[in-house]
Amino acid sequence: MDINIILAAASLLLFVALLAYFGFVAYHQQQIEPDEKPATGVELLRQHYGPGDTVEQPTPYWVAPIPAAPDPLEISGNLDRKIVAGGVMLFALFGLVGGYLLLEIIPSGPLSLRAAAADKQMETSIQRGKNLFANFCYPCHGKLGLGNGENDVTGKPLPGKPLNVAANKYDTLKEDPSALKTREDFLRLTITxxxxxxxxxxxxxxxxASEGGPFNPEQVGQLVTFIMHGTEQDWADIVNIRTHLDGVDNADVVPPAPPAKPTGADAAQLYCTTCHSFDANKP
Structure with missing residues (x-):
């Protein structure tokens, strides 16, 4: 079970127990130590009699017993137990908070909250990047991310570059932080x-989105995370996601139509006018 859930449940139970304890203390205090009222009138007569005696009241209709005074030792003993129990609960609460902070600062290991949070964030990012790939990148980069290493429904190679290759994998580059950073930046910049x-x-x-596309920076990062950290099982899930989207048993890859081949005039206008002019009146 997740250590965060255990700590949260223990803290909640201790907090409820602490509230219940102080509620019980307040109730118990009222039961055994009632507030004393100042003696006036007939009550002054009771002070001349011992506990358990009766005294006739000015009215002839009833007599009242003299209440026994609470035992001071019993009151002191109850108070000591309350103090000890309250102190134990308070230190237990501090211990839970301290334990949480200790687990928070541990950099790695099975008890590290930071490592657990990083793993969870990585898992979520891969899942979201996988969905983005299945929705937007599938037609050109294929079912397995092999790009032109896969064929489309007509048997022709796909137009996209291979992405699911060792050169893009974290496991391949993790020993060289510089190469890892360079590859990550390259993928991020190319996608953007x-x-x-x-x-x-x-x-x-x-x-x-900064270049007019549909992805915000976080989505670009999720796609990069999927490409670099996705397992073979993650890549195998692409076809399942796409099959669900297309509503068919086997979602064959159908790439978009290729751009039209430019005419000579179009090519000249596109590539030659930087240095050359087609207007006789302009150099």
């Missing part, structure tokens, strides 16, 4: 900005 290629080759669109 896309990659333009001359027609009729496919161009990768810009997916980042």
């Amino acid at each position: 900005r896309g990659k333009a290629n001359p027609a009729p080759s496919y161009s990768m669109p810009a997916w980042g």
Whole structure:
């Protein structure tokens, strides 16, 4: 069971017990130690008689017993037990808080709350990145993320680059932090900005919101996390997600239509006008 749940449950139970304890103390105090009222009138007569005696009241209709005074030793003993029990509960509460803070600062290991939170965040990020890939990247990069290493429904290679390769994997790069950071930045930048290629080759669109795409920075990061940390089972789930989306038994990859091949005039306008002019009146 998650250590956070155990600590939270123990803290809640101790807090409820502490409230119940002080409620009981207040009730018990009222029962055995009632507030004394100042003696006036007839009550003054009772002070001349011993406990258990009776005294005639000014009215002839009834007599009242003299109440016995509480035992001071009993009151003192009850008070000592209350103090000890309250102290134990208070120190137990401090112990729970201290234990939580101790687990919070442990950097790694099975008892580390930070490590558990990081693992949970990684798992969530991979799951969300997997869903993003299945929804947006599937047509060009394929069922297994192998890109042009896979074929589409017509048997032709897919247009996308392979993503599920060792060069993109955390396990391959973790021994070299510099290479790991470089690869992560490259994937993040490529997804955000896309990659333009001359027609009729496919161009990768810009997916980042900063470049006019649909993904915010967190979603781009989730996709990068999936590419770098996703297991083979995670990649195998892509086809299941896509099958569910398409509502078919086997979601074959159907890439988008390739861009039209430009004419000579279009190519000249696109690539040559930077240095050359087609207007006789302009150099």
